[in-house]
Amino acid sequence: MPTPGAPPTPPGSALALAALLAGAGVTHLVRPRLYERLIPPWLGAPRPWVVGSGLAELACAAAVTAPRTRRAGALATCALFVLVFPGNVQMALDSRAGSRSWARRPAVAWGRLPLQVPLVLWAWRVAQREASGGPAT
Template sequence: MSRSPRSPLLLAGLLATAGAAHFASPRQFDAIVPRALPGSPRAWTYAGGAAELALAAALAAPRTRKGAALATAAFFVGVFPANVKMAADWRHRPARQQAAAFARLPLQVPLVLWARGVARGAERAA
């Protein structure tokens, strides 16, 4: 995915959209914050949204792209427990919602690989 020169900008766009969604519709994100995390779920929702917006901005700038891409890969790994919680919480919902929740789990792998590919591309461009 990282071969296209637009790939970093597409990843930045994905993160910016997700980050904005955390502020526009926080309740859906609050529900998937793992209970083991201290503090309020809303604080974690806003922190996650802010992190996604910051990562998007850093990915968009060639000077900060490599570090931002590596941080993005780590971020995608870090939010995996929220996707696991969502899948577990949604196991009794209608089949379409269950499928959507479970589909998020393997989706993290290509997202991590995409971010790592952007980092490698930034390294080659430097």
């Protein structure tokens, strides 16, 4: 059953979510150095975490794309979005005013932290819509 009070999941939402995940996953694998600074030091070597999260994004994308695995894929995506949050916090903590990279500027780095909430809700709505039998493609 859909979350009470939540806006309906728009048509194409599941496939758009899968496209977002696939794009992020490919980027993690093709340009891992972009993400290595996001890995909190307490997690150890960053490369395995970056590659692992990229593979997890691709697996979630594939699962969300297929109707038979869409609900499980969307729920896994919720978990993934929560689990990568420490990387976003690390990015915010490491941000510096005047950084050459726009992504490392404090306004951007801190501003993206609350964006995890709508991402989790998006994946949750896809899972709920699938559970209720509504179209999520």
